[in-house]
Amino acid sequence: MGEVILTMKGIDKSFPGVRALDKVDLEVRKGEVLALMGENGAGKSTLMKVLTGIYSKDAGTITYEGREVTYHNPREAQADGIVIVHQELNMMGHLTVAQNIFIGREFKKGPFIDDKKMNEEAEKLFKQLNIDIDPKATMSELTVGMQQMCEIAKAISHEAKVIIFDEPSAALTEAEIERLFEIIRSLKKQQMGIVYISHRMDEIKRITDRVSVMRDGAYVGTLITEECTKDDIINMMVGRVIYEDPKTESQVPEDAPVVLKVDHLNAGRMVRDVSFELRKGEILGFAGLMGAGRTETLRAVFGADPKESGEIFLNGKKIEIKRPQDAVKAGIGYLSEDRKRYGVVLQKTITENSTLACLEEYVKGIFIDGRKERKVTKKYVDLLKTKTPGIDQLVMNLSGGNQQKVVVAKWLVNNCDILIFDEPTRGIDVGAKQEIYELMNKLVKEEGKSIIMISSEMTEILRMSDRVVVMCEGKKTGELDIAEVTQEKIMNLATMRD
């Protein structure tokens, strides 16, 4: 076992209202690959951001090569040899490979950039990694996999001693992943310390030596990869106590009709052959890890993004949804996870937002019927208990929870029977969360609505859903009735690749 190169001990980090990291420990050793695992929001990224100086820590120590360090920005960390290979590639497509690798620290000959020298240096890096990429090629011509290799080359060019891979395989093909692993193995041989963040169990088993698990901002424990099973890891990831009582059985009557049926939907890389059914009065949960394609699936259903193929049936009748207009007309409402961008018009009033989806019903002659419009707005402000001084208040002055209610009101005013809630409580404080949950329950029980709820919060899924669809990498990997759901089952399906 290699010598310890980096130790993080008792790291604390809070954001307003959230304890993002709670006394987290981590140990990276030379010549070893350490997997860092955990659910969405477990704190993996935050921990790495603290390490590389993007965030400052509230408490705890970082010891690197035997001395205590604190970095104030990624540049300082980089200069010391700690680099991150990001999930999203930070590359300039129109520049060459070499220019990208040496961006910000170009070799110069007098006042001019020395492209020749940069190409030579890049060549050397690629040789070291044993990969064949032309340094003079334009970045945008390369495949995503090759671009990723360039990122790694860039990382090594900083004379890295610790390299952090943040979900590096998310965009790679099988063959490219093979190449990546070869590179990681050779880096390992060069005595580098490697942190590998990924959700893919099979990869973890193949490439890593130890697995450190985080949950809800806290460090859970570390396992030796060889000695543990997939289930051991999953148990550590999800082993939290669910405080709010989860639903134990479906609240939907046996004979409830299917209101929405999606058949073999395809839309880009993130939606591959997805089929599901939604029944009247049901809350259908969509679980999965970040990037599983849940939002993409429902956006395609709603017509917000184009579909390649697949059929949609509403109450048993086939319908064409090409644009959001078609969906809205069919009585489907979509509540985005990013309310401010896709949900509300911030600079307009509650009234104006409430009638946005069906303004034509609030027009008398050529004029907007202000009285009718205000009346219906008032009705839904009361019904949803939206907290506001008045219906002429600009939406930007409302809290997140109340903005969400305005979006709900918009779809209720339009008489939508199917509501798609995408992360309904993201960015909403605890008290308001409760209200949103009650509201959703009320909508299905009293108003006869049917709800699709995308959620990355396990507690939310367990508490609200009657049935759970699990997705992984654009595919539906399973469907569970709430009576048979466990966190472990969901996590198993959410990390299942075929």
Next chain:
Amino acid sequence: MEKIKNNKVVKAIGFNRIILIGVIILLYLIFAVLTPVLHSGADFVTYDRFMSALNYAYFIGFMALGVTFVIATGGIDFSVGPVMFASALISGFCLMKYNIPLPVCLIISLLIGLAFGTLNGYFVAYRFLPSFITSMASMQIAKGIGSVFTKTQSVTWPGTGNANSWYRYLVKWNNIPTGLIILIAVAVICAIVLNKTKAGRYMLCIGSNKEAVRLSGVNTKKWEMLAYMICGLMVGIAAIFYVGAYTTVQPGLGDTFNNEAIAACVMGGTSMAGGLASILGSIIGALIVALMQEGILAMGFTISYQYVLTGIIVLVAVTADIMSRKRKS
């Protein structure tokens, strides 16, 4: 201060509109005092000067009304000046060279404006081009077409007393500024469209958050394009009032009016970021622009000073708008 701002009348008109009215009065007084000093023998406080300023206010006013709709959707139209000239040139050429009846020529003017508005709107809304680029291109097209059509000759519409000169009554009739009445009437219609109809509501919402409006099931493309079409139509009207006031149009010009129309809008409180627009503000802004150019000429300066001032006004007004938005958020 807060008390004044919360007064009912002040709220209805808008605080910054009241400031602008103050600016008009102040400018008028400044010009009245300075004109005799700087330009001996000249006098600013005359009926002729007043009517001359209004002549300028009409066409700038109509263009500003149109541009207000475009800016409300979050776009910009840099083609209004040259399009106005193209309308005036081509319809005037039809009148003078082809003897097409005057009412038809006036309609041609409106249609040319509308055509350019439709062109801009199509490329912006349906082809996703930036409005800045689209209108720059159509500005060039408008300049070129006007010149090609008239073989780079200027066109002079019939003067008062000649046959076919009744169109000038639209601007002035028996010393009554009919143009002002029409401008106000059209402005009222514009204000109603923008604030009381579905079209206006959608345009303003598109200017604030187009994607949210699209995801609410609204055909955003249609309404965005309509804003440019309204703008084009207003430019066609502006052309009639331009020739009604000055009769002669030269090819290859008109771009200086773009900035003046846009300046009128932003001064009046229409936000370049979209979503916020004031028709009344645009009209007052147009009056200020017109008063300034009249005052600058009266004081014996060249019109170039007007360009400098317009540029400064745009910078100041947009900066103020951005700063007030920052403070709010």
